[in-house]
Amino acid sequence: MRPTQSKKLDLLGIRDLSSAQIHELYALADRFMEVLQQPTRKAAALAGSTIALLFFESSTRTKLSFELAAKRLGADVLSFSASGSSLDKGESLLDTARNILAMGVDAFVVRHKGVGTAHFLARHLPVPVINAGDGTHEHPTQALLDTYTLLRKFGRLEGLTLTIIGDLFHSRVALSHLHLAPKVGLRLRLCAPPTLVPPLWYRLGWPVYHEVQAALEGADALLVLRMQRERQAFPPLASWQEYSRFYQVRAEYLCENQVLLHPGPINWGVELDPRLQTAAQSRILDQVTHGVAIRMAVLYALLRG
Ligand code: NCD
Numbered sequence: 001m002r003p004t005q006s007k008k009l010d011l012l013g014i015r016d017l018s019s020a021q022i023h024e025l026y027a028l029a030d031r032f033m034e035v036l037q038q039p040t041r042k043a044a045a046l047a048g049s050t051i052a053l054l055f056f057e058s059s060t061r062t063k064l065s066f067e068l069a070a071k072r073l074g075a076d077v078l079s080f081s082a083s084g085s086s087l088d089k090g091e092s093l094l095d096t097a098r099n100i101l102a103m104g105v106d107a108f109v110v111r112h113k114g115v116g117t118a119h120f121l122a123r124h125l126p127v128p129v130i131n132a133g134d135g136t137h138e139h140p141t142q143a144l145l146d147t148y149t150l151l152r153k154f155g156r157l158e159g160l161t162l163t164i165i166g167d168l169f170h171s172r173v174a175l176s177h178l179h180l181a182p183k184v185g186l187r188l189r190l191c192a193p194p195t196l197v198p199p200l201w202y203r204l205g206w207p208v209y210h211e212v213q214a215a216l217e218g219a220d221a222l223l224v225l226r227m228q229r230e231r232q233a234f235p236p237l238a239s240w241q242e243y244s245r246f247y248q249v250r251a252e253y254l255c256e257n258q259v260l261l262h263p264g265p266i267n268w269g270v271e272l273d274p275r276l277q278t279a280a281q282s283r284i285l286d287q288v289t290h291g292v293a294i295r296m297a298v299l300y301a302l303l304r305g
Contacts, residue, residue, distance in 0.1 A: 158185035166225030
């Protein structure tokens with residue numbers, strides 16, 4: 001979190017968070033998990049605040065969990081959807097946001113296909129802005145909730161090996177993990193076809209694999225990424241079938257103790273073997289639960305921390 005204007009904090013990327021701030025967010029999420037486990041309890045920490053959700057790209061988990069997180073903290077939520085808004089009439093993004101701000105909004109959660117959109121709004125708005133995904137750039141709350149899921153499972157992050165498999169080139173989740181791992185002591189392994197590894201990533205010091213089984217051997221956890229077809233001009237291998245044949249994570253590749261993560265949405269049969277839908281190793285739905293607590297922690301930290 002970094003101040004872009006005096007007296008306000010934004011969460012634009014993991015890059016801006018210190019190791020101590022990340023651990024504070026995990027500790028806050030622990031507190032909010034207790035609130036979530038008692039459905040009749042609602043924290044009133046953000047009572048009287050209004051959070052605006054500006055989603056210009058599709059979303060299920062991220063949007064709903066920010067909404068629930070805000071409501072569980074007692075805040076009101078304004079949910080904007082681009083279609084049917086005055087953007088159709090030529091209104092700019094900044095004008096739209098300023099008009100919503102004029103209604104009395106205390107923070108914005110922004111998702112947009114444009115890289116840097118949240119950063120742009122943060123520079124021009126006097127209230128906290130949270131990046132809920134900007135194109136292929138960053139998705140900080142997803143990386144926080146993924147690692148929080150590992151922390152709750154293993155009781156530590158330091159020294160764990162996490163293999164990230166899939167569309168590294170287009171994934172904002174992967175980039176946020178690249179920034180996060182060194183701050184919490186996670187060891188990464190990266191696995192993708194050569195066409196889906198950004199060339200500079202070979203120089204980061206993490207091992208890069210082009211073979212799934214080798215990338216999984218001895219790893220504590222795996223994070224499988226969706227093929228970002230909407231951002232790809234061409235298939236990553238000769239065809240989609242070939243991608244699934246060579247890079248799909250198959251049930252028999254996983255050891256009993258390995259933890260399976262995926263940010264969703266999942267394309268079963270493409271990046272993940274459908275037989276893994278009921279796998280004991282899967283913590284995919286826990287990620288969704290933890291996403292609410294992590295987003296409560298982020299909202300609380302930015303508005304009251
Ligand atoms: C991710 C996203 O939107 O970047 N999903 C999510 O937020 N749960 C990953 C994806 O779309 O593949």
